[in-house]
Amino acid sequence: MHMDLVAALDIGGTKIAGALVDGRGRILLRAHRPTPAREDGDTVMRAVEAVLGELTSGELWGRVTAVGIGSAGPVDASAGTVSPVNVPGWRGYPLVERVRAVTGGLPVELVGDGVAMTAAEHWQGAARGHDNALCMVVSTGVGGGLVLGGKLHPGPTGNAGHIGHISVDLDGDPCPCGGRGCVERMASGPNIARRAVENGWLPGPDGDTSAAAVASAARAGDPVAVASFERAAQALAAGIAATATLVEIDIAVIGGGVAKAGDLLFTPLRRALENYATLSFVRRLTVTPAVTGTDAGLVGAAAAALGGAAANGAVGLRSVVGG
Numbered sequence: 541m542h543m544d545l546v547a548a549l550d551i552g553g554t555k556i557a558g559a560l561v562d563g564r565g566r567i568l569l570r571a572h573r574p575t576p577a578r579e580d581g582d583t584v585m586r587a588v589e590a591v592l593g594e595l596t597s598g599e600l601w602g603r604v605t606a607v608g609i610g611s612a613g614p615v616d617a618s619a620g621t622v623s624p625v626n627v628p629g630w631r632g633y634p635l636v637e638r639v640r641a642v643t644g645g646l647p648v649e650l651v652g653d654g655v656a657m658t659a660a661e662h663w664q665g666a667a668r669g670h671d672n673a674l675c676m677v678v679s680t681g682v683g684g685g686l687v688l689g690g691k692l693h694p695g696p697t698g699n700a701g702h703i704g705h706i707s708v709d710l711d712g713d714p715c716p717c718g719g720r721g722c723v724e725r726m727a728s729g730p731n732i733a734r735r736a737v738e739n740g741w742l743p744g745p746d747g748d749t750s751a752a753a754v755a756s757a758a759r760a761g762d763p764v765a766v767a768s769f770e771r772a773a774q775a776l777a778a779g780i781a782a783t784a785t786l787v788e789i790d791i792a793v794i795g796g797g798v799a800k801a802g803d804l805l806f807t808p809l810r811r812a813l814e815n816y817a818t819l820s821f822v823r824r825l826t827v828t829p830a831v832t833g834t835d836a837g838l839v840g841a842a843a844a845a846l847g848g849a850a851a852n853g854a855v856g857l858r859s860v861v862g863g
């Protein structure tokens with residue numbers, strides 16, 4: 541029997557998803573549970589165990605060599621702990637140890653969800669073939685991750701590439717992270733909607749004040765809605781330009797619900813980038829939508845597991861991708 545699969549966990553504030561994934565990134569088995577995000581830590585863990593139980597009980601489990609976890613952050617990969625902002629029952633929670641205990645002592649690789657999405661886009665998506673990339677998720681928050689020198693760069697704790705909390709407005713609004721003028725404070729979906737409402741945008745008869753509703757209004761020509769997307773695009777462009785200038789990326793990939801606004805976001809973003817990415821070595825930077833979609837977290841967790849296994853001398857992501 542081939543030992544050729546990894547188990548992947550994608551842990552978010554609303555859903556815990558699990559899968560068995562092969563060396564080509566194909567998902568062979570899935571399981572999921574809602575995240576009991578308001579419950580105590582052990583109750584949340586029981587939902588993770590229920591997902592893992594569905595994966596370990598099947599006959600494919602014997603082929604699994606490692607477990608990859610992509611979790612809402614912050615995570616601490618060096619300690620094996622997670623403290624997701626939206627799951628208050630988990631603070632410094634020893635997730636890696638708990639997962640190892642129910643998966644027969646397999647190696648467990650933990651990364652933040654932004655890093656997982658980046659691994660997915662580098663393996664299967666828009667950053668494939670790029671050795672230096674920034675990948676971002678723009679939705680209720682703004683997350684991200686880096687590929688540098690052809691390799692995923694999670695950083696010591698698994699949080700590198702956290703572009704949502706780079707300040708792009710020195711005296712800007714306080715951010716829940718404790719900083720000021722963060723990219724997320726201007727570019728996340730809730731903040732796009734908030735700014736539109738503050739500047740006088742009125743929702744339609746259904747009362748929907750989501751970023752998607754603002755996007756619809758912008759498409760219909762509402763100038764306040766358009767301006768809110770332009771401001772978000774400007775913040776993203778400044779953050780992307782800073783990243784490119786620091787570490788020389790040649791592509792920025794943007795996924796998440798806000799990226800679904802398409803040209804409403806990408807056109808002003810590319811325009812704004814011309815104002816911020818000005819040095820010769822960043823001028824050719826391209827910005828493109830993500831392609832891996834809703835499975836990005838699972839595929840990225842699988843990629844992290846395969847990458848971790850490579851570091852331990854077992855089957856490697858590069859050889860898997862190459863073959």
Ligand SMILES: [Zn+2]
Nearest residue numbers: 705715717722
């Ligand atoms: Zn912040």
